[in-house]
Amino acid sequence: MSAGQHDDDGVAEDGAGDEAAAASIGPRQTIVAFPNGPLLVRGDFDIVDPDGNQLRRSRKTVALCRCGASVIKPYCDGSHKLIGFKTEPES
Amino acid sequence: MKQPEPRGPVSSLLLATLNGPEQSSPEAPSTASDLAPAVRDAVAATNDFAFDDDLQLTLFCLFELHYSGIDGTSGDWEWNPDLIAARRFLEQAYEAQLRSATTLPELPAPTSADVAAGLFELTGADGGPSMAKYVAKQATEEQIGEFLIQKSIYTLKEADPHTWSIPRLTGRAKAAMVEIQADEYGGGVPERMHSALFAQSMRGVGLDDGYGHYVDDVPAITLASSNLMSLFALNRRLRGAIVGHLAAYEMTSSLANRMYARGFRRLGFNDAVAAYFDEHVEADAVHEQIAGRDLAGGLVEAEPDLLSDVFFGAAAAAVVDTWMTEHILDAWKVGSSSLRSSASVIA
Ligand code: FES
Numbered sequence: 001m002s003a004g005q006h007d008d009d010g011v012a013e014d015g016a017g018d019e020a021a022a023a024s025i026g027p028r029q030t031i032v033a034f035p036n037g038p039l040l041v042r043g044d045f046d047i048v049d050p051d052g053n054q055l056r057r058s059r060k061t062v063a064l065c066r067c068g069a070s071v072i073k074p075y076c077d078g079s080h081k082l083i084g085f086k087t088e089p090e091s
Numbered sequence: 092m093k094q095p096e097p098r099g100p101v102s103s104l105l106l107a108t109l110n111g112p113e114q115s116s117p118e119a120p121s122t123a124s125d126l127a128p129a130v131r132d133a134v135a136a137t138n139d140f141a142f143d144d145d146l147q148l149t150l151f152c153l154f155e156l157h158y159s160g161i162d163g164t165s166g167d168w169e170w171n172p173d174l175i176a177a178r179r180f181l182e183q184a185y186e187a188q189l190r191s192a193t194t195l196p197e198l199p200a201p202t203s204a205d206v207a208a209g210l211f212e213l214t215g216a217d218g219g220p221s222m223a224k225y226v227a228k229q230a231t232e233e234q235i236g237e238f239l240i241q242k243s244i245y246t247l248k249e250a251d252p253h254t255w256s257i258p259r260l261t262g263r264a265k266a267a268m269v270e271i272q273a274d275e276y277g278g279g280v281p282e283r284m285h286s287a288l289f290a291q292s293m294r295g296v297g298l299d300d301g302y303g304h305y306v307d308d309v310p311a312i313t314l315a316s317s318n319l320m321s322l323f324a325l326n327r328r329l330r331g332a333i334v335g336h337l338a339a340y341e342m343t344s345s346l347a348n349r350m351y352a353r354g355f356r357r358l359g360f361n362d363a364v365a366a367y368f369d370e371h372v373e374a375d376a377v378h379e380q381i382a383g384r385d386l387a388g389g390l391v392e393a394e395p396d397l398l399s400d401v402f403f404g405a406a407a408a409a410v411v412d413t414w415m416t417e418h419i420l421d422a423w424k425v426g427s428s429s430l431r432s433s434a435s436v437i438a
Contacts, residue, residue, distance in 0.1 A: 034380050035204070058370070059274050059281070063377040071349075076347030076376040081215060
């Protein structure tokens with residue numbers, strides 16, 4: 001809601017303004033790599049197939065499976081716990 | 092919520108009191124001041140608070156004044172000091188029982204990563220009988236209807252208790268709670284609210300989806316499971332416990348809901364009925380990560396003193412859930428109903 005209002009006051013007119021705004025409110029997208037679990041993707045993004053078609057998506061923040069065991073790929077369904085999936089320690 | 096049937100002297104007294112005016116007058120003397128002493132005596136006399144029908148219903152009604160209210164009674168009762176005094180006796184008794192019934196694991200370091208890992212370990216431990224396995228493989232059509240009825244007491248207001256915690260949290264924990272709750276409430280789409288999806292499941296199997304419709308049919312332990320959340324949610328000092336409770340619910344949800352969905356499809360119910368359970372498989376795989384690291388972990392990093400209450404809340408969720416599951420499965424295994432009356436099964 002407030003992002004649109006800020007655009008109107010001219011602060012974000014040029015690229016430098018965009019960067020400054022982004023820096024002040026945090027990144028626009030993040031991928032959080034959870035130890036022994038999924039990749040949590042938060043922010044402004046699309047999930048598409050190789051032809052660019054949007055995949056079914058029913059929430060803003062999603063968890064993408066990286067253990068291979070989910071039955072609702074590309075999303076995580078908690079199966080990583082059943083198979084004892086372990087990630088390498090984050091470096 | 093509709094007025095429930097009383098289950099004993101204390102709930103009778105409460106409901107009679109609520110049906111009068113809140114302001115006592117010579118013409119209409121209120122019985123409100125009799126309530127706290129009656130509750131105190133009944134609490135001293137009960138031998139199992141969680142399974143005491145009269146006291147759990149009394150507590151449920153007192154909490155309900157803060158949610159949907161009770162039909163036909165004055166809204167002024169919500170903060171009546173006599174009622175709050177009675178509620179305090181009930182809350183103290185319940186909290187004491189829960190504290191002695193839970194065993195806390197060795198507490199981790201008060202960091203986000205360690206709190207999340209500790210909660211995953213606690214909630215991943217074998218927790219006794221499994222409702223999810225039973226529903227997936229064996230439940231009959233009548234039992235699966237009872238399962239929805241038992242669940243409806245909380246689920247038709249799903250997420251509401253935990254929402255009370257938002258103003259008591261700050262920073263990372265608050266943002267995490269709001270992110271989870273926004274998803275619980277459908278991300279702005281009323282039909283996708285989890286409570287609305289659950290109502291759709293109830294209608295799909297021929298049940299009434301009115302809030303509190305089945306309150307007279309469920310046993311004390313089902314009310315106790317809902318009261319647990321309200322107890323943690325309406326007392327600011329227990330904000331660690333309500334956060335731990337939510338984390339435990341999220342961490343035990345995805346896999347169980349996959350099995351519930353399987354049970355409904357096994358019995359031939361359609362996707363609209365299973366949608367609530369399908370939604371939780373995906374949603375709670377997201378929520379459990381946020382709840383472990385950002386919500387519980389974030390809270391403990393901000394307020395390290397709350398570490399043990401976070402684990403108490405998670406452990407209490409598991410204990411009460413096990414009591415409720417045992418009650419239901421014990422009835423089903425001998426071919427009985429888990430409800431108090433069998434008046435209201437699938438139409
Ligand atoms: S990462 Fe969760 S199911 Fe694969």
